[in-house]
Amino acid sequence: MFDFGDAVDAPEDMAPEAWVIHFKPHKRLYETGNEPALLLRELARLGPCEVSLDTSELCALADLAEPAACLSWTIELNAPVELEAITEIFEFVEGECDLVILPKTDPLADVEESSVGDVDIAALLAAATAPAPILDGPAGGDVDIQALLAMATAPLEPAPVAELAPTPKPVAPVVPAAPPTSSKAAAPAGNSAPASGGQASIRVDLDRIDKLINVVGELVIQQAMLAQSVAECGIAASSTVKVGLEDLEQLSREIQDSVMAIRAQPVKSVFQRMPRLVREVADMTGKHVRLVTEGEATEVDKTVVDRLAEPITHMIRNAIDHGLEDVEGREAAGKPKEGIIRLAALHRSGRIVIEVSDDGRGINRERVRKIAVDRGLIAADANLSNEETDNLIFLPGFSTADTVSDISGRGVGMDVVRRSIQQLGGRISIASTPGKGSVFTMSLPLTLAVLDGMVVRAGGQTLLSPLSSIIESFTPKEGDLHRIGARDWVIRFRDRFLPLIDTGRVLGFSKPDAPEITGRDGIAIVVENEGGSQVALWVDDIQGQRQVVIKSLETNYRKVDGISAATILGDGRVALILDIDALVVLGRQQANQSEFKIAS
Missing domain, CATH: 3.30.565.10 (Histidine kinase-like ATPase, C-terminal domain)
Incomplete structure (x- = not known):
């Protein structure tokens, strides 16, 4: 965002008596559900406003091939308000409009309302942020304001090199750079420029970042698989190999955290x-x-x-x-x-x-x-x-x-x-x-790219239950399990009974002749579903807690009831990530129909 905080030659504690605001929305502003009328209404709260609508870019409906942003506004705000109060209104549409905010006393703001449509906002910005060229006249003489205004509104063309003085002495810029203490200022909301002495930044397409995150995720998986292979070969006891693997794991985790931080926004x-x-x-x-x-x-x-x-x-x-x-x-x-x-x-x-x-x-x-x-x-x-x-x-x-x-x-x-x-x-x-x-x-x-989960076995398959849904896990005692009807089970948990879902059987992993819950050892995991109610999942074994990289199942295969995504564990196994809410619904449906899906 460009900074026009020093555009007024007045003390910092004195705000200009009036402001002129040039506002031109982009197509994206409308697509995100924002309304220019709401922004104008907020400006009116700051003081009396005179609003001019420019329809010069509006074409006939028959000639409109696709939706476009054809309107722009010039607002004269007649109130001695601080610049920050104005920029705060437009702050959340940054990147979705062209915006110029100037004191009414600024020569660039003194434009006839009838000719607003002819003013090139980009040219105004260029003239407002670049030093003024050398004008003919005595050194140190007055700057020709009308000439500057003409340059701002006319098409920008590079001046011939021959016309420049051999040792040019720059004239004071039309709009000096703002000091670091004035960070919020008028600017085109669609652009950004690093502040003097600040950190430089670049814009990167989000798809590229997502691809980088996927590659780093694969790196973490390969690192875990390498550690598993080394352990199986029996050479992990070597101090050199052990230290090397630990360093590799730490570096992989740091790379993953750093890449995740790229996607982070306040x-x-x-x-x-x-x-x-x-x-x-x-x-x-x-x-x-x-x-x-x-x-x-x-x-x-x-x-x-x-x-x-x-x-x-x-x-x-x-x-x-x-x-x-x-x-x-x-x-x-x-x-x-x-x-x-x-x-x-x-x-x-x-x-x-x-x-x-x-x-x-x-x-x-x-x-x-x-x-x-x-x-x-x-x-x-x-x-x-x-x-x-x-x-x-x-x-x-x-x-x-x-x-x-x-x-x-x-x-x-x-x-x-x-x-x-x-x-x-x-x-x-x-x-x-x-x-x-x-x-x-x-x-x-903090991110949807990785997940903390508990690795379990059910029906001979490796599954992962999100930790955010787990309340507690325990091994039931004799008499804690009770059958309700033909297919339903409940389990005693802290002096109350919870519905019990046989995870492997509901998902179709268990064999048709597999014994009922009471006929095999297992562990109950108490989870909370979307509605806030608790149910228990019956699994064969718990293998530990892992942080995993989420892989879309629908993108690579198809949608599966009761499963939200998949991941690859360190030993190369593919683990399906449970969708707790969908699994509960699936279990109830199967209980009502008194039939269970058989894995194909």
Whole structure:
């Protein structure tokens, strides 16, 4: 982003009286769901605006071969606001538009509104960021502003070398470079330039990075296979070989971590969208709300960042509409009129944790329970803990709103949140205190390219269960297993019974004449599915915990029920990664049909 922070020859604490903003969206801006009207509305919040629409590039509908961005705007903001306040509005569309922000007193901003369509924004930027050429006139004389403006708006052509003075003495640039203390400034949002003395950067296509990650993943697999082969040959006891393998493993892990860091992006790109959302929802509800953000520099894989916006948006809307009291309610409770929404990100135990909290009324568990009973979601005599009661708000169609509005009442918001988090391999929890507020905590993996899992054997096949879904594993005692009906099994776990799924049989790996669960040794793994309920998976053996590189099964083979992906272990074996939710659904379907799939 270019820096125009010193475009005004005024003290740093004095903002210009007015600004001129040239805004031209790219096609990508519309494709990502952004609306220029919303940006203009945010500008209007800063002060009086005069907006001019340029339609000079708009062609006839019959001549429009494909969707294109044909409109641009020039906005005159007549308010002494800081430059950072303006750039903050356009910050989340960086790379999706051309943007020029200049003080109204700047000669380049003094363009007739009627001729806005003829101004080349790229030329304006070039003239604004490059030193002015030598003009005819006495040394140290006044610069011809009209000549500069003509150069900025005319087609750019290189000047003949012969016209340059032998030892040119540069005239002060039209827009001097900004000092390091002014990092946010007017710039074309589609471009970036390294700051003076800062680190240089390059743009790399995401497909190239993905390919590099795949190659590094293969390197890690080959390193593990080499270590396995050396161990089988009996030469791993050699100190030289052992040290060499350990060094190779460490280097492979460092390379993998470094490549993963390339895809990492700060969550700031998501967080910076939320202030506008908070203002809009607060206006719609008539509440006074202040958003506090923490940990915007926390980095996570780009894929995770791209998919965080939807669940965070739903949670903030829910916190304002359901969590915070209105002004009268807060005053009656002895709270400040202004409610606080806190959005924070941090790293914890190799994962990223996102917290959305409020200082509102908390969850009314009696009301939640009553609604759940009325809708037949739970029995009237169900004995639920506070945590289980709170989790009822994640059920599809569940809502505590009295009426349906543009904000809430449809019962889809929190259901979408949990589903989105589960699809990312994460989980969400609630901590609510009546009268003091609620905290929603999302725990997500830092990347979707690698996975921490538990390697198990079931039906003679090697499988991998994601660690994020595992609650506990144990060897059942005699009398813990019970048959329900013809095919269903349950297992006793901490004084309650959980559904038990015979993993190998459900996936079709077990032979038709294989003995029932009670006739063979095994281990029960308690897992949590997407809906928050717990089930137990029956496996033959647990072989250990591994971090593996995820390989798409659909890309290389086809979709398989109960399986989400595959990986290659260090000994060369292919392990299938379990899709816990799909496996539970598959087990129920087979139990209802009283038939099981046989492996082909």
